[in-house]
Amino acid sequence: MAVNLAQIRDLLLPGLRGVTGKYDQIPARWPNVFSKGKSNMALERTVSMRYLGLAKLKTEGGQTAFDNGAGERFVYNQEHNEIALGYAITRKAIDDNLYKAQFQPSNLGLMQSFAQTKEIYAWNVFNMANVYNPAVGGDGVALCSTAHPIDGGTFANMPSVQVDLNEASLLNAMTTIPVTFLDNAGLKTFARARKLVVPNALEPVAIRLTKTELRPGTADNDVNAILSTSGGLREGYVVSEFLTSNFAWFLLTNIEGLLYLERVAFETDMQVDFTTDNLLVKGYERYSYGYNDPRSIWASFPTA
Template structure:
């Protein structure tokens, strides 16, 4: 729908002192701190994986060595999506507007803000939907029964969801360092980031920043500090009490693909209506 004179009534008022524009500023970029960013020039991208070998068995004298094989994993295909939005201003709105520069000059910035927000929300919806949407292995991203290729299962979430606390965070840090690979070998995984919604920033700060163990008068050392864990507020996380522990990016493999990055604003005048258009 085009922006018309009736849309900007106040801008036609000669007594108007200033026109404020909402939606111009945004938080610093967050998704790139969590996701592995990749570019693509294909219609789609595909990932797959394979196992390593099982632990080496003992060999008796004179007996043949055991010959193991690798196991083929499940593949995942990423289909690229297109997002676009623009604005349109009628010629009359431009002509009638007494403060054209103030009214319309910030629209490109507002449109860019819309694009930035869309990127962040799209990325963090991986977390927001991670307890309900099935992934490539048939279960949700955060699940207590991820199938291993050797027939077992592994969990990356508590069997009973727990609020962020000394106890739950300690348990999470411990569990991550007990992870094994598809053949049962120890996987050297260490949490480096605690990702929390803005509702939990104070709890995260108390847990990681206190010299002594939080919420106790026993003068115990804060052992969590020894883990060199950093926390990050995710402004686009929607669950107010969900929290996440992440290892280094090359360990968790969460990906965000760019087919075409956000570019400059496209502008033009519609031949039929003489309306001014801007497109991102």
């Protein structure tokens, strides 16, 4: 049923002091954590390759060792979602509304609805980072796992025991990433933590850890090692209202792997239905959020 007179009955009479219900919107957070790209296909696939391993010791007169194991290892899939929303409003509701400036029939917050939907889809990559999604494929485990397979072993981008965010756990993660993030051949990568990602509940902790010059939470005169260890968190921290856990926290690294792909940009359309005179308004876009390299993130999922 279209929005009709009964649904805006108080807007038909003079004397209203004002009309409320529209609020400032949360700024877009997802651009702080995802790389952005355009897509020309319904399904985008990214291949993770294995390059050469370590060089081998050669004896005098002996043969050179050959490494012929290079090649494709994992394929990450990213399929786009169609996002759409519309509404109808009767002609009488438009004609008889005395407060069109405050309640504009052609703009009932469609852009805001799409923007917040986009945030939910984006941050769901983080909220579900410890759950394997077979549609993504990849290396066969969740985005954040203690056992990402590589040739001859595994590497972890989360602790074996989930830990709360504090000075010790953050420093441990920052020093672990450069040592344990290996490529598919088992070689060390130049991986460094660059940004802390937290829910609203952990913002005070993030501020204390990343904004103090001296060691946080102590009376010592030590410097705050978080600011310099492995290059420090050069991009600081970001807070998201759309993280569903009050305890989970994440580190983004300098390795790209979290990706937003836009297939069809946000568009709107409007027309008057010939038979009913209802105004029809709709919006549409097509996109996806995904990942193609677990080395782009480190996470901990404590439950309390």
